[in-house]
Amino acid sequence: MDQRNAVPAYETEDDDGLSPYRIFQRDEWARLRADAPMTLTADEVVQLQSLNDPISLDEVAAIYLPLSRLLSLYVAATQGLFKATQRFLLAEKEEKVPYIIGVAGSVAVGKSTTARVLKALLARWPNTPKVDLVTTDGFLLPNAELTRLGLMERKGFPESYDTGKLLHFLADIKAGKRNVHAPLYSHLVYDVVPGEETVVDRPDILIVEGLNVLQPARMPKDGTAIPFVSDFFDFSVYIDADEADLHRWYVNRFLRLRHTAFRDPLSYFRRYAELPEDEAMATADGLWNRINLLNLRENIVPTRQRASLILKKGASHRIETVALRRL
């Protein structure tokens, strides 16, 4: 096995029962939906899916409704624990603390679709919680800074983010601050958009989606402790798929974008809209192999075992197995 991929397997349960994960085949997991009602329509599901990341109502029923049910139990348990701490501290008034869910995985695995479907389902729980979603691309260094640092070919690698800014953002959210601002990234212009922000105002649940959300902190030499982004998470989901599938999904999405987003005069990839298909494919292959595959192997896959839940997709984007941490 390639050393770079030498991450312990989670997909097979050890005979000795030492695996940190309980593995479910799709059908077994689907049964755990129990009495959770379907709250999305087929049309709404279509609206939530990303380009080249098909998702069906059946997928929502089999995978995401059991997950929504699990999360409703976990959120209630965490709130109970929080209340216990408040009682212990003889606190006069109970502040609410947002429950934070991280969504990690490769470029082109479909994190955005998963995050949007989860947001929609959780917001439709009977107590209608306020659910917000933030993507970490807003915390990327601007292209001018990446160019100055020689990091344009490392976009999406841990060093291409302003991790300090992301940590402060999450600390403010967990501290219960109001109107916390997060910067925004545009896939169209391929850069952070100066002055554009999203505002997060004390949600009940915040979903944080990005390649590197399970990344450990790089330890400073002076011995000071830096938190991990995931220290702020109450739960995390890693979306997993085989390299060959991810490669194909990335290239196919790139080819489809030539007929849509790349035609926009503002698109960073404008020049690729006119390329013949074989040249466009070679460009997409290059971006995948030079940047995204390297990042997947070096930084993203090694964080997989840190997730609370691993959703493993098959070649058609359907989730085939689910691995749930035993806590």
Ligand SMILES: Nc1ncnc2c1ncn2[C@@H]1O[C@H](COP(=O)(O)OP(=O)(O)O)[C@@H](O)[C@H]1O
């Ligand atoms: N060059 C691009 N132009 C426009 N949209 C893009 C481009 N690249 C990716 N996207 C969109 O950005 C979103 C995030 O993509 P990505 O970071 O690969 O994560 P994932 O596929 O896991 O959601 C997706 O909805 C995708 O369709």
Ligand SMILES: CC(C)(COP(=O)(O)O)[C@@H](O)C(=O)NCCC(=O)O
């Ligand atoms: C913007 C991204 C780094 C994803 O960022 P994330 O929201 O996961 O933090 C990624 O979609 C990307 O553009 N990667 C650079 C290589 C490429 O163009 O595919």
